[in-house]
Amino acid sequence: MKPPIRYEVDGPIAVITLDTPETRNALASQAQYEGIESACASISSDRRIRAAIVTGSGSAFCAGGDIKQMLERIRNPDLEPIDDRYHYKEGIHRIPLALYHLEVPTIAAVNGPAIGAGLDLACMCDVRIAASSARFAESFVKLGIIPGDGGAFLLQRLVGPSKAAEMTFTGDSIDADEALACGLVSCVVPEAQLMPHAMRLAVRMAANAPHALRMAKRLMREAQHARLETVLEMSAAFQALAHHSRDHTERITRAVAQLGRVSA
Numbered sequence: 001m002k003p004p005i006r007y008e009v010d011g012p013i014a015v016i017t018l019d020t021p022e023t024r025n026a027l028a029s030q031a032q033y034e035g036i037e038s039a040c041a042s043i044s045s046d047r048r049i050r051a052a053i054v055t056g057s058g059s060a061f062c063a064g065g066d067i068k069q070m071l072e073r074i075r076n077p078d079l080e081p082i083d084d085r086y087h088y089k090e091g092i093h094r095i096p097l098a099l100y101h102l103e104v105p106t107i108a109a110v111n112g113p114a115i116g117a118g119l120d121l122a123c124m125c126d127v128r129i130a131a132s133s134a135r136f137a138e139s140f141v142k143l144g145i146i147p148g149d150g151g152a153f154l155l156q157r158l159v160g161p162s163k164a165a166e167m168t169f170t171g172d173s174i175d176a177d178e179a180l181a182c183g184l185v186s187c188v189v190p191e192a193q194l195m196p197h198a199m200r201l202a203v204r205m206a207a208n209a210p211h212a213l214r215m216a217k218r219l220m221r222e223a224q225h226a227r228l229e230t231v232l233e234m235s236a237a238f239q240a241l242a243h244h245s246r247d248h249t250e251r252i253t254r255a256v257a258q259l260g261r262v263s264a
Contacts, residue, residue, distance in 0.1 A: 005035025006057070007042065012050040012206040013199065014043050014104075021058025027117050028066030033094045040098035050206035050213055052102065053198050054125055055109040056118075061134065064116025065092075067143065088148055092117065096150040099124040100221070103214040105205050109198035110134045111191065115173070120147060123154035126217065128184060129198055130176040131191040136184060137173035138164075157224060159184050209247035 006017040016039045018025035018032070027033075043049050056062055073079055073087070099106060099121075108114075108125035113135045122128050122136070138155060140147050147155075147168065156164035159182045167174070176188045189197045205213065215238040223231045242248055 003035060004029060004032045005039060007039040009049065012048060013202045014039070014049050014052040016052060016054045018056040018062055023066065024058065024060035024063035025056040026063045026066045027092060028069050030091060033091050037094045037098040040102045043104055044102060047210060050104055050210045051202040052104055052106045053109050053202055054106060054121070055195065056111055060112040061110045061114040062118030062121050063113060064118045064139065092149045095121065096124050103217055105213060105217055107198050107202055109194050110185065111194055115139055117149050120149050120151040120154060123151065123158055127186055127201070129194065129201070130179055130185040130188050131194040132176050132188055133191050134176045134179070135173045136179050137171060138167040139171040141169065142171040209245065209251065211245055211247060212242050215242065
């Protein structure tokens with residue numbers, strides 16, 4: 001059977017593809033959760049990788065959760081509410097934890113609808129770019145549930161509390177242009193150009209010093225919730241490491257030599 005998550009490496013770029021187009025890449029199985037978690041672990045342990053792209057196969061990025069599976073679970077007389085708690089903790093929660101703690105920059109290439117957990121998956125990445133056909137919805141309330149996979153934490157950090165509340169409380173979808181206007185995505189491109197654009201962006205990131213990239217991302221993560229003094233302390237420690245790295249020595253030497261040639 002074909003794995004539901006496809007993991008590929010092209011030089012310093014890793015690509016994680018949700019690969020169940022027949023379900024519009026709905027998130028519903030341990031194999032998917034383990035596949036994404038395993039891909040993130042591989043990226044973290046391979047310091048040659050400097051950026052990662054997350055995308056979907058077929059016409060959708062991710063349609064969210066599997067509503068048929070949800071119905072089966074609530075109709076199962078053998079399941080108690082506590083079982084669902086662990087169903088989330090030991091299941092889909094593995095994805096936001098794996099992506100959130102991934103050290104390399106991540107780009108969500110949103111190739112179509114990103115609905116519910118699909119929107120939240122895109123929000124777990126550092127950068128989002130959208131095909132013109134993309135749609136986004138924090139649609140949980142339309143099914144009588146809440147964002148169960150971190151959306152309440154992630155979305156408002158990207159679009160602000162007011163827009164996040166509007167999307168969460170209405171469950172309505174927005175198109176790619178509105179997503180661009182509210183800052184959810186950084187650009188919108190024709191569908192045929194989505195992956196080439198994502199790859200070019202990843203290559204621009206990967207051209208930079210790998211350790212500086214990873215430490216810069218770590219600082220940005222901590223800065224979302226830490227005190228200024230804490231971030232400054234981390235910045236000093238990370239900068240001390242960066243100043244004594246081979247990458248910095250080589251790059252600063254070239255920069256000074258270039259400056260000398262320009263001055264001459």
